[in-house]
Amino acid sequence: MEEQHAIEVTDLVISYQNLKKTSIKKSLLHFKRRTIDRFVAVKGISFYVRQGEILGIIGKNGSGKSTTLNALAGIFSPDSGTIDLKGHSISLLSIGVGFQGEMTGRENIILSGMLLGFSEEQVHAKEQDIIDFAELGDFIDKPVRTYSSGMYSKLAFSITAILETDIMLIDEVLSVGDQKFKKKSYNKMKSLISNKDRTVVIVSHSIDTLKQLCDTVMWMHEGQIKKIGEPGPVLDEYVKFMEKS
Numbered sequence: 001m002e003e004q005h006a007i008e009v010t011d012l013v014i015s016y017q018n019l020k021k022t023s024i025k026k027s028l029l030h031f032k033r034r035t036i037d038r039f040v041a042v043k044g045i046s047f048y049v050r051q052g053e054i055l056g057i058i059g060k061n062g063s064g065k066s067t068t069l070n071a072l073a074g075i076f077s078p079d080s081g082t083i084d085l086k087g088h089s090i091s092l093l094s095i096g097v098g099f100q101g102e103m104t105g106r107e108n109i110i111l112s113g114m115l116l117g118f119s120e121e122q123v124h125a126k127e128q129d130i131i132d133f134a135e136l137g138d139f140i141d142k143p144v145r146t147y148s149s150g151m152y153s154k155l156a157f158s159i160t161a162i163l164e165t166d167i168m169l170i171d172e173v174l175s176v177g178d179q180k181f182k183k184k185s186y187n188k189m190k191s192l193i194s195n196k197d198r199t200v201v202i203v204s205h206s207i208d209t210l211k212q213l214c215d216t217v218m219w220m221h222e223g224q225i226k227k228i229g230e231p232g233p234v235l236d237e238y239v240k241f242m243e244k245s
């Protein structure tokens with residue numbers, strides 16, 4: 001039987017635009033105030049994720065992991081290349097993305113759910129489960145700008161975990177929250193992952209998390225894929241590389 005791919009990424013290039021400030025004298029001389037400088041963060045990568053596979057992405061700071069994940073989530077559009085999600089629903093669990101600061105946790109649940117493609121009724125049906133899982137007490141009716149980063153990620157995790165899209169993207173959030181929530185979210189993660197239809201991409205710096213959860217690990221280095229394959233060998237090589245550098 002032909003293996004089903006949930007995600008296919010081909011020749012993906014993503015760059016950021018930086019505005020370079022120049023001195024007034026220089027700008028007068030050159031008749032322009034600012035020049036645009038592009039920084040290429042992801043340099044033509046190709047990979048696929050099979051249906052039900054858990055792919056971990058590791059790499060040193062600035063190697064392009066979050067940029068890749070944001071592109072998969074549709075937050076950044078590629079300069080070139082393609083991302084094919086084969087019609088699957090997708091959600092990104094990441095700290096600092098997506099919530100409206102002035103709105104309450106409860107209102108953000110509805111908004112985020114609808115942004116994920118669920119109807120208002122579908123989100124309402126799961127609202128209480130999300131609130132129960134998030135354990136925020138009275139804070140659920142307070143504006144999220146008043147939340148600590150741990151509370152913020154608890155809410156983000158609960159929304160994504162309970163609403164269950166086909167593909168879950170997780171950016172480094174398993175390492176936040178207090179010890180109790182960390183354990184609970186790790187276990188929830190494991191049970192979500194055990195559903196063989198769900199495809200997961202996790203960005204993490206934790207060798208242990210990736211070893212325990214993933215089927216495949218992709219090591220990114222300076223915007224490219226240095227190695228992709230079974231977690232053990234890829235992570236061992238990454239650790240050796242990091243110890244040397």
Ligand SMILES: Nc1ncnc2c1ncn2[C@@H]1O[C@H](COP(=O)(O)OP(=O)(O)OP(=O)(O)O)[C@@H](O)[C@H]1O
Pocket residue numbers: 016017018039041059060061062063064065066067068
């Ligand atoms: N908004 C931005 N504007 C300009 N450059 C950016 C922006 N965001 C990221 N970059 C640059 O793009 C590169 C890749 O960043 P990215 O956040 O994808 O790396 P990462 O591998 O997730 O790093 P980390 O492990 O530190 O989270 C870095 O060099 C970073 O400085």
